[in-house]
Amino acid sequence: MTIRLIASDLDGTLLAPDHQLSERTITAIASARAEGIDVVPVTGRGHRTAIELIRHAAIDLAICSNGALVYDLRADRVTDTRPIDGPMARQVVESIRSNMPEASFGWETTSAVSFEPEFHTDHRSGQAAEETIDGIDGAIKLFVRHPTIVESDLQHTVAPLLPPGMAVSTSGAPFVEVTAEGVDKGTALAALATARGLTSNQVIAFGDQMNDLSMLEWAGTGVAMGNARSEAREIADRVALTNAEDGVALVIEEILVS
Numbered sequence: 001m002t003i004r005l006i007a008s009d010l011d012g013t014l015l016a017p018d019h020q021l022s023e024r025t026i027t028a029i030a031s032a033r034a035e036g037i038d039v040v041p042v043t044g045r046g047h048r049t050a051i052e053l054i055r056h057a058a059i060d061l062a063i064c065s066n067g068a069l070v071y072d073l074r075a076d077r078v079t080d081t082r083p084i085d086g087p088m089a090r091q092v093v094e095s096i097r098s099n100m101p102e103a104s105f106g107w108e109t110t111s112a113v114s115f116e117p118e119f120h121t122d123h124r125s126g127q128a129a130e131e132t133i134d135g136i137d138g139a140i141k142l143f144v145r146h147p148t149i150v151e152s153d154l155q156h157t158v159a160p161l162l163p164p165g166m167a168v169s170t171s172g173a174p175f176v177e178v179t180a181e182g183v184d185k186g187t188a189l190a191a192l193a194t195a196r197g198l199t200s201n202q203v204i205a206f207g208d209q210m211n212d213l214s215m216l217e218w219a220g221t222g223v224a225m226g227n228a229r230s231e232a233r234e235i236a237d238r239v240a241l242t243n244a245e246d247g248v249a250l251v252i253e254e255i256l257v258s
Contacts, residue, residue: 003255004202006032007063007189007215008248010043010050011171012208013225017244019053026057028249031256033058039252040192042185044171044211046108046140047071047078065108066169066211067188068140068179078110082188084180086137088163092178093133095161096144105133106143106175119145119175144168145175152210169211172229177211186214204255206240206248207232223251 008014016022021029029039040061043050047064051071054062062071070080084092089107096103106115116133146154155170158178162168165181185207193203205212205219208228216222216236224236225247233239240247 002202003204003221004037004198005193005196006037006039006204006206006252006255007042007219008039008206009185009208009212010041010045010053012227012243013206013212014041014248015053015243016246021054021057022246022249024246025249028246028252028256030058032252035256037255040189042067042189042205042212042215044169044177044209046113047110048113061192063185063188063192065140066167066177066179067183067185069110070188070192081110081140082180082183084139084142084166084178088166088180089136089139089142090134092142092162092166093136096158099161100146100149100157102147104145106145107133107136107139108141108143109139115143119143140179142178143175144178150174151176155210171209171211184214185212186218189215190218204251206251208243223248 032039039059041054042063044066045064047069050062050064051073060074064071068082069078072079093105104116104118106119144158149157151170155168155176158168158176167179167184168176170176200218201220203219204221205215206223207216208225212232222236224232224239226239226242240251
C-alpha cells in the first residue's frame, strides 16, 4: 500500500548528531510534501524546543511530549493535549516517593518545564520550581530521576509503581518520563492516522529509542536507525543508516522513487 504519512522521532533519528536538520533531510521532507506525503515529527521533546528545530522545514504538525501534546506549526499553537490530571499526578508522585525516597521530579505543562532543586538537570528548557510538585494541578508529563538508577533500569523500576495503563519511557536521558493512561507515541500516531482516514499500512515510522517502540510496532513499516538501541532494531521491519548518515532522508528518497 502507498505510504501517505511519515512519522519520525527527532533526536537520534530525523535530527543529525548536532541536533539540527541536515540540508538533505530538509530537501527530502519538502519532496515528500510535494508528493502529498506529510512528515510528522513524533518526539519526546516538549513543543517549545521541538518546534524551533523544525520550523524551517515543510512540516505542519508535530506530536510532542511522547504523544501527550499536538502542535500545529501553521497556526502556531497547541491543538490537543492528553495530560495527567492533578489528583493522578499527585498519586504517581506519592507512589514513587514512598518506594524510592531518593527520587526527584520534574513536570511539563503547556507553558513551562519545571524541576525540583534535587533533580540537578541540564534540561535546556528547565527551570527551578518555585512550587512543590506535591501541589501540582496536572502535567503534560512527569520526569522522574534517581541518583543511581538510570535509563531502562529506572523505567523498569518505576513502571510497577504506576496506576494501570500509564506509560513510562526513556529516550536515553538519565531520567524517565511518565505520561497519562494510554498515552504514548504509538497511540498518538494511531489517532492522527485515523483522523486522516489512514491505516497503519499507509504509515512508516522511524525511531531509535525505547520511547519509539510503540510507534515502530504500530506503523505498517517500522524503521530503526543504524544508531538505534537493540530493542528498536529487533522489532523494526528494517534498519536504516544512522542519523549521522541521513538515514531517514535516504529512506524517504527510496519511497519517492518506488
